[in-house]
Structures are given as C-alpha cells and as structure tokens.
Amino acid sequence: MGVATMDANNSSDTDKARREYLVFALGKEEYGIDILKVQEIRGYDAVTRLAKSPSFIKGVINLRGHIVPIVDMRIKFDVGNVIYNDFTVVIILNVLNRTVGMVVDGVSDVIELSGDDIRPAPEFGAVMNTNYIQGLGVVGERMIIMVDIEKLMSSDEMALMDAAVAANV
Amino acid sequence: MTFDMSQFHQVFFDETAEHLVNMESLLLAINVQQPESEDLNAIFRAAHSIKGGAATFGFSDLAELTHVLENLLDKVRKNELPLSRDIVDASLLSGDLLKEMLAFHRGDEPVDEARIAVLKQKLEQLSVPGAVAVPSPQVAQPAAAVPGRLHIEIYPPVAMAVDELWQRLAALGSLQIMQALDEQADPVIPALALLSTESPCDDVVEMLAFLLPPESFKVVDDVTLEDDGVGFFSLPVMAPSGDIAFEEDGFGLFAPLPASTASHNADIAFEEDGFGLFAPLPVAPASGKPDVAFEEDGFGLFEPLATAPAVAPAPSAPMPVKEVVRPEVRAATAVAPGAGENSIRVSTDKVDLLLNLVGELVITQSMLMQYGSALDSVEHENLLNSISLLQRNSRELQEAVMSIRMMPIAFVFNRFPRVVRDLAGKLDKQVELKMVGENTELDKGFIEKLSDPLTHLVRNSLDHGIESPEQRRAKGKKETGLLTLRAFHEGGSIVIEVTDDGAGLRRDKILSKARESGLPVSDTMSDTEVWALIFEPGFSTAAEVTDVSGRGVGMDVVRKNIVAMGGRIDISSMVDIGTTMTIRLPLTLAIMDGMSIKIADETYVLPLNYILESLQPKPSEIKTIAGRGQVVSVRGEYLPIISVAEYFTIDAPPTQPDKSILIIVESSSQKVALMVDELLGQQQFVVKNLEANYRKVEGLSGATIMGDGRVALILDVAAIVRMNLQKAHGELLTAQLH
Numbered sequence A: 001m002g003v004a005t006m007d008a009n010n011s012s013d014t015d016k017a018r019r020e021y022l023v024f025a026l027g028k029e030e031y032g033i034d035i036l037k038v039q040e041i042r043g044y045d046a047v048t049r050l051a052k053s054p055s056f057i058k059g060v061i062n063l064r065g066h067i068v069p070i071v072d073m074r075i076k077f078d079v080g081n082v083i084y085n086d087f088t089v090v091i092i093l094n095v096l097n098r099t100v101g102m103v104v105d106g107v108s109d110v111i112e113l114s115g116d117d118i119r120p121a122p123e124f125g126a127v128m129n130t131n132y133i134q135g136l137g138v139v140g141e142r143m144i145i146m147v148d149i150e151k152l153m154s155s156d157e158m159a160l161m162d163a164a165v166a167a168n169v
Numbered sequence B: 001m002t003f004d005m006s007q008f009h010q011v012f013f014d015e016t017a018e019h020l021v022n023m024e025s026l027l028l029a030i031n032v033q034q035p036e037s038e039d040l041n042a043i044f045r046a047a048h049s050i051k052g053g054a055a056t057f058g059f060s061d062l063a064e065l066t067h068v069l070e071n072l073l074d075k076v077r078k079n080e081l082p083l084s085r086d087i088v089d090a091s092l093l094s095g096d097l098l099k100e101m102l103a104f105h106r107g108d109e110p111v112d113e114a115r116i117a118v119l120k121q122k123l124e125q126l127s128v129p130g131a132v133a134v135p136s137p138q139v140a141q142p143a144a145a146v147p148g149r150l151h152i153e154i155y156p157p158v159a160m161a162v163d164e165l166w167q168r169l170a171a172l173g174s175l176q177i178m179q180a181l182d183e184q185a186d187p188v189i190p191a192l193a194l195l196s197t198e199s200p201c202d203d204v205v206e207m208l209a210f211l212l213p214p215e216s217f218k219v220v221d222d223v224t225l226e227d228d229g230v231g232f233f234s235l236p237v238m239a240p241s242g243d244i245a246f247e248e249d250g251f252g253l254f255a256p257l258p259a260s261t262a263s264h265n266a267d268i269a270f271e272e273d274g275f276g277l278f279a280p281l282p283v284a285p286a287s288g289k290p291d292v293a294f295e296e297d298g299f300g301l302f303e304p305l306a307t308a309p310a311v312a313p314a315p316s317a318p319m320p321v322k323e324v325v326r327p328e329v330r331a332a333t334a335v336a337p338g339a340g341e342n343s344i345r346v347s348t349d350k351v352d353l354l355l356n357l358v359g360e361l362v363i364t365q366s367m368l369m370q371y372g373s374a375l376d377s378v379e380h381e382n383l384l385n386s387i388s389l390l391q392r393n394s395r396e397l398q399e400a401v402m403s404i405r406m407m408p409i410a411f412v413f414n415r416f417p418r419v420v421r422d423l424a425g426k427l428d429k430q431v432e433l434k435m436v437g438e439n440t441e442l443d444k445g446f447i448e449k450l451s452d453p454l455t456h457l458v459r460n461s462l463d464h465g466i467e468s469p470e471q472r473r474a475k476g477k478k479e480t481g482l483l484t485l486r487a488f489h490e491g492g493s494i495v496i497e498v499t500d501d502g503a504g505l506r507r508d509k510i511l512s513k514a515r516e517s518g519l520p521v522s523d524t525m526s527d528t529e530v531w532a533l534i535f536e537p538g539f540s541t542a543a544e545v546t547d548v549s550g551r552g553v554g555m556d557v558v559r560k561n562i563v564a565m566g567g568r569i570d571i572s573s574m575v576d577i578g579t580t581m582t583i584r585l586p587l588t589l590a591i592m593d594g595m596s597i598k599i600a601d602e603t604y605v606l607p608l609n610y611i612l613e614s615l616q617p618k619p620s621e622i623k624t625i626a627g628r629g630q631v632v633s634v635r636g637e638y639l640p641i642i643s644v645a646e647y648f649t650i651d652a653p654p655t656q657p658d659k660s661i662l663i664i665v666e667s668s669s670q671k672v673a674l675m676v677d678e679l680l681g682q683q684q685f686v687v688k689n690l691e692a693n694y695r696k697v698e699g700l701s702g703a704t705i706m707g708d709g710r711v712a713l714i715l716d717v718a719a720i721v722r723m724n725l726q727k728a729h730g731e732l733l734t735a736q737l738h
Helices: A002-016 A149-153 A163-168 B006-029 B037-056 B060-077 B085-105 B113-126 B137-145 B162-172 B201-211 B327-338 B348-373 B381-404 B416-427 B444-465 B469-474 B507-516 B527-535 B555-564 B717-737
Strands: A018-026 A029-034 A038-043 A057-063 A066-072 A089-095 A098-104 A106-114 A133-139 A142-147 B149-154 B173-179 B191-197 B217-221 B268-270 B276-278 B406-408 B431-436 B441-443 B481-490 B493-500 B568-574 B578-586 B591-599 B602-607 B611-615 B622-625 B629-634 B637-643 B661-667 B670-676 B678-686 B700-705 B711-715
Touching: A018 A089, A018 A098, A018 A142, A029 A106, A057 A098, A057 B711, A089 A106, A089 A149, A106 A133, B006 B037, B006 B085, B006 B416, B037 B060, B060 B085, B060 B113, B085 B113, B149 B201, B162 B173, B162 B191, B162 B201, B201 B217, B348 B381, B348 B678, B381 B406, B406 B444, B416 B431, B416 B444, B441 B444, B444 B481, B444 B493, B444 B555, B444 B578, B507 B527, B527 B555, B527 B568, B555 B568, B591 B661, B591 B670, B591 B711, B637 B717, B661 B678, B661 B717, B670 B717, B678 B700
Parallel strands: A029 A142, A066 A098, B431 B481, B602 B711, B637 B670
Antiparallel strands: A018 A029, A018 A106, A038 A089, A057 A066, A089 A098, A133 A142, B149 B191, B149 B217, B173 B191, B268 B276, B406 B441, B481 B493, B493 B578, B568 B578, B591 B602, B591 B678, B611 B661, B622 B629, B629 B637, B661 B670, B700 B711
16 A cells, blocks of 8 residues: 555656656566665576575575575566576666565666656566556657556565565555 | 753763662672672762762752761661661662662652651661761751851850850851860860851851950851751761861861861861862861862762762862862763763664675675785785784774673672572572673673573572571581572683572482473483473472562573573583583674585575584484484484485485484474485674564574675574474374374
8 A cells, every 4th residue: 555655656746746757678578666676686696596485586696795586587487598608687776675586588778757747557478567667658659567566565365575574555 | 040951961960870789799798797888888988979969969869868868878887777678678679669760750650658668767766776966957948048157166265254245146147056165175175156147157157256366266057057967066966176177087077176277277178089079177266158068979069050069168268278179170070970980871783784884895805815816926925914914903803893892790680689688588598699700791682581480480499499507507518508690711612600698409309390280201300401391381399378579480481581692501410519501602693603514506504503413324313214214323312314405406316325424413302313415614703683674583593604705595493393303203193094
C-alpha cells in the first residue's frame, strides 16, 4: 500500500518537473528506472554463490565492504543472452535503504522525461508484470517501459528480502 | 550575578555517581566488627560530598536523604555508635535510593516517596542510641533560617569579668554558654557561647570590641557555617583541651583555635589529600564579617558564589591564603576532570563504520601486497618497501580501532560484590568473593549481554553450590565459602569462570531428575554429558524452590544467551569440591575465529568454536546405514556425516568420505561430522551479515570478506546440526509409517 501511495505522489510531482531516467536493455525491450535509485554501474565480478536461493540470484559480492546480492534480470525474466563477460553490466541500486545489484543486457543512456511524457501502460505482453510498470515513456521513436524499481525489488517474487522486512516496506 | 547552574549538573551527576560507587565498595569491604576509621571517614566523606553537591545544585531530595545518612555515619565514625550490619545495610540501601534519585534527575522514573520516607526513618532510628552531642537534623536543617545565631569565642586576656560579659551578651538575646574560660589550662581553653539574637552580627562585634581587646574574641555567624552544623561546634565539648585543630582526617572542622594562633593569621588547614579545609577563620576580629565556611571537597556551599566547586574567600575577607582560587577559575578546572576522564562518548555506529573501513583498508592492502609480490624486487624496491610499511601501519590501525570497542570486564564484575553480599545474607551463608582478571578486555557488546547470564550463574553457585556454614563445618570445610570470578584471554577467546567450592553437582540427582522430565538419559553417560543436562529447559535440581533460584528457568536461557554471543559454556564439577562454570566468548562480536574450508571451488568459513577436531577417516571407519546416510566411527562414537556440498547443492562430483576431510563439530551437545574437500587455514574474519542487503539464508550465519576481496560465507553450524536432526527424525517417522 505504502508503495502505491508514493507512486501517486511521484507521478503528480513529475507532471511539472522533468526527471532523469536510466535506460537499460533487457532482451528486445528498453526499460527506464529513476536515476536517483542508481548508485553506480559496474562490470560483473566473480560472485559468491548462495545456496538455496532462486537461480536468478547469482550470489553476493563485496562492494567496498558491503555484502551485496546480485540478481540477474535476464534469468529472472528469461530474456537475453545469459553470458558473463567483460561487457556484462551490473546496475547497483539503492532501494529502500538496501543495496542490490542487477545484471542487465546493457545500459544505453539517460533520458529526461516530464510527467506528460509518460503514458499509462496498456495491458501488454512485456516480460515484466504490469504491477511494477509505471507507464510508457515516449522519446521520439523509442518506447521505454518505466519500471517502479523499488516495488519490483521488494516484491516476493524477487525473494530479496525476508518476508517480515518486505511487509514493513 | 546569576549562574546557569545546569551547566554544572553533569559534573555533579558524574561526581555523585562516583561517590556512590566509592561508598558502596567501601561499605561492602568494611569489617563490621573492627572497622578501619579510615574507611569510616571515607564513607562519611562520600556521603558528605554528595550532600554538599546536592544542596548546592538544588537537588533537595538527594540532600535531605544524604543528610540523614550523613548524621548516622558521622556518629559511627566518631565511635559514638558501634557499626552494625544494620547500619551497613541501611547505608547500602540509601546508596541505591540515591542512585535512583540521581537517575530521576537525569530524566528517569521518579523514586517512590514512601520508600525514601521509610529509609529516612530507619536511618534516624539507627542513629538514636548515643545521639547526644549532635544537634538533631530537624534543628540543624533550618538552622540557617534562625536569625542571628552567633558563636562567640573569648580568649584571654580578658580585661573584665567573664560573667559580666555573658550578662551583657545575654541582654541581646538568649545566651548559651557552652564552655567556660580556663586560663589555667595549657593551652588555654577559650570560652565558647552560642548567642541567639535579633541583633545583627556587627552590633555584637562592636559591643565586644568595646569591652575586649580585638584579638581576644571572635564572632562567627552560624548562618555561614555548614548548614547543619554537624560536627562543628560539638567539637569543643568533645575536645576540651582546645588544641585540636582538626580531626584525624582533617576535614569539616572549624577548630576553635587557641588564642595564640587565633590572632591575625588566617589559618587555612588543608587536608592531606588536598581538600581545602578551613580553620576557624579568625579573620581580623573586628571585621566581624559573617565569615564564609567551606565544605571540604569543593562544592561551595555559601550562597551567592555557590555555583562553583569552589573554595574561595568572600572577597572582603583579607585572607593571606595560599591555594585559594577564584571561583571562576576553579569552576573551569573542575569541569574538565568531571567530564569523564578524558574520554568522549561516540556512538557505536561510528566505531563500527570505522572498523568496517579499516577492514577494507586491510583487504586493499593485502591485494596490493599480492600484486607487489609479482614485481621484480630490485627494480621496484621502493614500492615494495612502501607496501610493507603500509601493511604494518594498517595492521596497527586495525588493532587500534578494535581496541576502541574493548572494555575491561570489571564493568560486569563490579556489580557482584553487592549481589553476593545481599544473597549471602538472604541465604544465611558466608561467602567470600574473589575476582581475578577484572582488567581483561572484551567487546563492549558483550559487556551488556554478559551481566544477566553471569548474575544467574553467581546466584546459582550461591544458592545450590555453596553450603550453609553448618553443612560446611560438617564436611570439614571452612565455614566461609569461596566464590571466584576469573576472566582471562586464551587464544582468540576470552574465558570467564565462575568457581565455587561448594557441594558440586550430583550426578545421580541430575540423572533421576532428567528421567522424571522424560529426557533420554542413560547411566553410562559421561560426566560432561550429565552436567550438560542442567542446561535443558525446565531443569532444576534444587530441592526446593527459593526466591533466589530453582525455578528451572535460567540455565537454558544462560546457555542460549552465551551461544547467541557466539560463545559456549562448560561445566566441570566434583562432589564436595566445587563447580566451575566456564564461559568462552570470542574476543569481539565483529571478529570471529574461523577455519576456512574448500568445497569444490567454493570457500566457506566454519566458526572455530564449534570445531572439535578434523580427521581423514579410514574407509573401515565409514559405515552406511540404509536410508540414513553414512556415519563415521570416532573412538567408538558413531557420528552422522553431513556433506556440505550436498547441503548447499554445490555441483561437484560426489566425493567419498574417505577421500575427503571430516570436521567434527558440536552444537547443542550433538556431534556431527561435516564432510569438506579441503582445510584452507585458520584465521580471523570480520563478520558481516547477509540480512543488511539480502535475507537470511538457511545454514549460513553471515559472510566475510577474504584477503583477495571475495566474499566467503560463514556456515551456521547450529542450524545445520539442527536440520540434520530434524531430517533424521522425519525419516524415522516416515519409516515407522511404512
């Protein structure tokens, strides 16, 4: 519930102000997330595998002394080409006072959108559940799926938090 | 001039707390039969200082209670009243209440008025026998309000008949002659009188000056003296010879100086230990100024200047005094020592952050070291030297930062003299408490968590361990039982022992009790296993339940608390010799001693405190039980083998137990053998939790960062053992169903 209300506020804010979004690719689709939630973008390092975790949770890394879990969105949403090489990109997110890294197919650019530029999302066949989709951002020819990354990362299906913690979010 | 007194409150709180602690430890240590007068004085002094401070800062509740206490203590130290256990008890209780009051002024719960009233009454009752020489507190308290109570001292030579002098004085108000002039005595005993009069002090002085030579009389305004007058003007009565300047410890006394010395030299006597102490203020007699009086330890009591813990003369008093400092100056210097022994309070978050950063630095440094080792040592000599310098510096930095979190265990131990004393009294036992290694340092996080389990163990030892004096006599032991608290470092852990020389644990009793409670026991169990039974929930061997212990809640909680701190507790005991409870804790919460192990390509860390031994089994020692997995025989004991690879579903070709290494671990008295591929080595690890950014993972208690910067996971041995047990039970259940 808390998240939903926050969204409403956010979207009313964005009506006037222009915000910046980081665009990343996952399969053939482009997704945008609030750039303020992004801490950094880095390459894919060796992760330490966590037993008894879903397959899309690759494990944990040492991010300057913090133990940070890495999720591979390509595995989670079953898209793209799951290989790990020097070009594999990890977006380190700062959501809900936690740090999480997510592996995507690539990061393209940062775009600036105002609230008007974001259209409500129709029911469509994106790989992501529409619950986590705020709308569609239109930039020229491109159509970018705007993701509520906090909602996604705290969801049960990502299994990134203990149920008790997630419930308090 | 108005002072913001509240700026000194913290100093007062700190000092009072110190005095209270001091008083308590003295009271606990004192020999009731033959108290050292030094100690009695010190106790009195503590109470007195508290009162002085409290009155100065306007904490009247503290001042009132201490006042009553002080009266009692004063009589004791003057041998007017024999010291008794009751007095010690009441004084300790006063200390407790004062602490609570102090807490209240610091923003805590208010103290129950009724308790204070009861205690005051008790203290007053105790001080009744022998209460002759001392003015009663009721009179003394408002003494300041009585208009013009003047103390007059007359020294020879007296030009006129003393009687006539008295008459003239009596005309001014009610005169009470406390001591007659005795010119024959050597040294001369001055005449002393107490005049209650409406006339201002100056008038009296003028009148006397008219009749007598200036050096032969002295008038002191009572108002300015210590507000209760205890111990001041009773002195001449006690010491008629008149030559006693001070008491042994030299404080709080305005000695009526003999004429010879009473002339113009304003004597100031200082206590040996530096408390300013003021001789009778024989200021230029004619000045007749209400002279200021000083408390002995620095809380100035006199009205307008009362803010500073000051010892200072009224500005007009022309005293040729050394060591008198202006109040402002004193105030400044007084704040510094009171502010807490040159320490600063820092939140533990900040310290932890520092610790984290230093941990990072150490890892970065070891990476540098690794890269450096690949370089040519001649060509890059300077760089390599710098790296090794960096290594030394960062290690030292790490140690220094770690030491911030360390505190001496005395913080926990210090409460026990009191606990033991109270309990021993309640149980009618004689117990001597010995504490060894109070300065052993351990993580601050443990200090708070240790106190409950330790208290429980001490209570247990007193209640169940140490016998009553009669029983001890019958057994041929000393009547006084000995309870020892000992702390020391051993390897990477801190060991705390609670040892009593009591009855010891009774094997048969524990076993029969265990059977009653339906625990699976057998007569062939080893002693250690039997002793471990008392940690089972709901287990108590006390014949009867006392309000001290024996309700059967506790030992299991004790063990749970200790284990939660990453430690463990062991018992060794011998009938009639005694029992030792040994607690082992890691040095700090943030650092853990562990064994790094390798399974396939993955590195895990096993906390060292669970590990009993590791071995490479012979094929003949491995037995397979159908449907139940494999067991290994270790010196006749069959232990289930848990494959860590299997447990963590690591993709690796299944290994045979006889090709790998078995680590025998123990948790909750259950031993299992963990099968791993390789032992990498033992070292200390900085523990990080997984939940900060992720969630709890079954079988893991946290993570750590290895020297190469990679994350290694720490195995939760307790959980693994528990799950194995559940699995075994589950299989047993399914087997029975089929």
